[in-house]
Every structure is written in structure tokens, then in C-alpha cells.
Amino acid sequence: MKKRILIISGGISKEREISLDTGRQVAKELIKNNYIVKIVEPNLEIHTAIKSFKPNIIFNALHGQFGEDGYIQSILETKNIPYTHSGVISSAVAMDKELSKKIFIQNNILTPKYFLYYFNKSKFELIKLINKKLKFPVVIKPINEGSSVNVFICKKSNIMKKIKLLEDYKKIIIEEFIPGREIQVAIMGDKKLGAIELKPKRKFYDYEAKYKKSAKTKHLIPVDLSKYNLNKILNISLRAHKLIGCRGVTRSDFKFYKNKFYLLEINTQPGMTKLSLVPEIAAYKGISFFNLIEWMLKDASIKR
Ligand SMILES: Nc1ncnc2c1ncn2[C@@H]1O[C@H](COP(=O)(O)OP(=O)(O)O)[C@@H](O)[C@H]1O
Ligand SMILES: [Mg+2]
Structure with missing residues (x-):
């Protein structure tokens, strides 16, 4: 039987447009591959959609407040339907830079003072x-x-x-302020997927550098690091992912300066458009956009 996927995208955060784009692109891939898909906003629509559409799995395509911080996850927990990405507590902790930095420091993971x-x-x-x-x-x-x-x-x-x-x-x-290189790492379950370096032309990796093609940020993959350092940054990312109890895919943002990696944050709902960083790292490792989405659906769960 064809699987029914409810995609939640949009929302109230400042990353609304990016989330809508993620939702549309994930939907397109799924429909192409014989899934039945419905897209909803994270409001009362969810409850009616769950009743009438009866999804097998919920794909959380939200970013930022309400979508990435445990709020939507706690609503989804009450529905008893597996949903993608991290659960309630890990989403809340990862989204809170104060809490997550405390966890990094406690566990000897370097983060800016x-x-x-x-x-x-x-x-x-x-x-x-x-x-x-x-x-x-x-x-x-x-x-x-x-x-x-x-x-x-x-x-x-x-x-x-x-x-x-x-x-x-x-x-x-x-x-x-940590000068130096900007490197990000994708983790997929318990697998270290890989790293990518961003070279913004702007003063730093700001909103424009992230999303505007005209800002001309360069993406470098593979990242030019020694084997030792590559291993090190991948290991830090997997440790952070596990320490915070994350699920599915996460992306950790680092600065690399004077041979030290500084972990800025871990993202539990990283960008998932075809051109986003995690799909780019996955593609480099031979995992297509659809394979990545399908893995996320298989990994979806509740109670975590
Ligand atoms: N301590 C820092 N030193 C240097 N650059 C930083 C620092 N903190 C943030 N930045 C820059 O700002 C960007 C966004 O910061 P980040 O902490 O990852 O927050 P966000 O959740 O908005 O992505 C980083 O990718 C980096 O370019
Ligand atoms: Mg960041």
C-alpha cells in the first residue's frame, strides 16, 4: 500500500519561507516516488489533517521557533504517529544556545566563551x-x-x-568572536555523514550569505582538513548529537581557528531543500535527495 506522508511546513518563525520551500521540495520527491502527500501549516489544521488524511508518518519540515524547539514535537507526541527528526527534549535543548553551550562545556567540547x-x-x-x-x-x-x-x-x-x-x-x-574557517558537519542517525566548508564573500555567514545566490558563498566539499582533523570534527559532531539525544539528521556549525574547532551550535531541523547543506553532503557521499528523505521517514519515531 502507498504510504501517506503529512508534511508540516511554514509556521511563524523567521525561517518560514525556507521551511515552505523545504516542504514543497520534499513533497515533490515523495510524489515522484509514489507516496501520497499532504502539506499543512503548524496550526489547528494539523489536528483535522491527521483525522482525515490518516498519515503513516509525519515529516517535520519546520525551522526555528515552534518547529525546532520542542513545541510542535510535543503536540506530535500526543498523536501517536512517528515523526521525523529529534524529539521534544533534544529539540528544546539544541535550539537553546545557552543550554546547549552548557552541555558542550560540561563535556569538554570547545565552544566560544x-x-x-x-x-x-x-x-x-x-x-x-x-x-x-x-x-x-x-x-x-x-x-x-x-x-x-x-x-x-x-x-x-x-x-x-x-x-x-x-x-x-x-x-x-x-x-x-572566533575568526577563521566556517565548517559544518552532518550526522545521520549514528553515522558521521561528512563535512562542508562555507566561504562567504560577506563579513560572515549571515542570512544573505546563507540563502541569496547573489551573495556568492562558496561551498567546498571535500573539506581541506588533515585526516586527523576531519576525524576530530566528525567525532565532536557525533558526540554532540548523542549528548543532546538527537534523532535523525542534525547539522553542527563550527568555526575552525588556530587548529581548534569551536562548536557554535547543533541544528536539529537543518535546511532540507535540494540545495541545502545536509543534502549536499549526502549527495557527495552518494546518497540522493530522495534516499535521504526516505531514510528520514524510516527513522521517524515517537517517544524520545
Ligand atoms: N562566536 C562567533 N565567532 C565568529 N563567528 C560567529 C560566532 N557566532 C556566530 N558566528 C557567525 O554567525 C553565523 C550564525 O551563528 P550561529 O551561532 O550558527 O547561529 P544561527 O542559529 O543563527 O545559525 C555562524 O555561522 C558564523 O558565521
Ligand atoms: Mg548556525
Whole structure:
């Protein structure tokens, strides 16, 4: 019998458009391969769609808030239908950069030094604190966004102006700036799928560099690393994936500087359009876009 797949895409996060694109592309592949597919938004539609469409598996194509942080996962747990990617707790922990950095540090995984900022200091106090704990430039970022939304590199001269842009968050991360190379690693279950290097033409791997073709970010695969270092970054990624209890596919974002890997974050709902990084790494390893999607469906589960 043909399998029925419910794809959830869109949503309320700042990565809505990317998620819709993922949803459409995954649907196209599945339909081509004889699956029956329905796409829904993550709202009340889900409940009616589950009742009427009766999916065998749910494909979570969401990114960011509500889709990647455990919220949608906890709703799906109540439906008793296997869903793709990580479960409730691991999604919540991975999406929260404060919590996940604490786990990395506890487990001797190098991550940039940081402190939390609650918008409660004068310019003078903040600059003094940064000089003491980190040194300029620093990176400021929200705890739970993705796609480089509201991530800024700040100098002493513009820090207050940039911080003002993030005022709607309760707290933010202020982190040491790590120069050097940008390398990301895909994990597929318990398999180290591979690494890719990004060479943005822009100041850093920001939203435009990630999604706008005109930004001309170069993707390098295979990554030019010694065998030892490649093994090292793959092992760190698999450890992080396991420590946080992730399922399915994850993508870990690193900076590589002075022969050290700094783990910035682990993404439990990495981009899954045909041109996204995980599918690109998979393709390099001989796994087609469809094979990757099919593996994710097989790996889908509940209660984790
Ligand atoms: N501490 C840092 N040092 C240097 N660059 C950073 C740092 N933190 C973030 N960046 C840059 O910003 C990008 C997005 O940061 P990241 O922490 O991965 O958040 P997001 O969830 O938005 O992807 C990174 O890929 C990197 O280019
Ligand atoms: Mg990232």
C-alpha cells in the first residue's frame, strides 16, 4: 500500500519561507516516488489533517521557533504517529544556545566563551565587562533563533547600537568572536555523514550569505582538513548529537581557528531543500535527495 506522508511546513518563525520551500521540495520527491502527500501549516489544521488524511508518518519540515524547539514535537507526541527528526527534549535543548553551550562545556567540547546579557548595563559597564571577559570584537546573538537572524559582530564603537536591535529578547548571548574557517558537519542517525566548508564573500555567514545566490558563498566539499582533523570534527559532531539525544539528521556549525574547532551550535531541523547543506553532503557521499528523505521517514519515531 502507498504510504501517506503529512508534511508540516511554514509556521511563524523567521525561517518560514525556507521551511515552505523545504516542504514543497520534499513533497515533490515523495510524489515522484509514489507516496501520497499532504502539506499543512503548524496550526489547528494539523489536528483535522491527521483525522482525515490518516498519515503513516509525519515529516517535520519546520525551522526555528515552534518547529525546532520542542513545541510542535510535543503536540506530535500526543498523536501517536512517528515523526521525523529529534524529539521534544533534544529539540528544546539544541535550539537553546545557552543550554546547549552548557552541555558542550560540561563535556569538554570547545565552544566560544560567552556570557548572558539581560539589557541591564550602561555602555561603560558593558564595555568594561567585555574587555574583562572576552575582548572586542564580540558576537551578539539571540538564544533561540536560526539562519543568523539577529546575529551581529560588534566593535566597541557600535555595540550599543547593535544591542538595541535585540532589545525585544529577554536575554542574549555575548560571545567571543572566533575568526577563521566556517565548517559544518552532518550526522545521520549514528553515522558521521561528512563535512562542508562555507566561504562567504560577506563579513560572515549571515542570512544573505546563507540563502541569496547573489551573495556568492562558496561551498567546498571535500573539506581541506588533515585526516586527523576531519576525524576530530566528525567525532565532536557525533558526540554532540548523542549528548543532546538527537534523532535523525542534525547539522553542527563550527568555526575552525588556530587548529581548534569551536562548536557554535547543533541544528536539529537543518535546511532540507535540494540545495541545502545536509543534502549536499549526502549527495557527495552518494546518497540522493530522495534516499535521504526516505531514510528520514524510516527513522521517524515517537517517544524520545
Ligand atoms: N562566536 C562567533 N565567532 C565568529 N563567528 C560567529 C560566532 N557566532 C556566530 N558566528 C557567525 O554567525 C553565523 C550564525 O551563528 P550561529 O551561532 O550558527 O547561529 P544561527 O542559529 O543563527 O545559525 C555562524 O555561522 C558564523 O558565521
Ligand atoms: Mg548556525
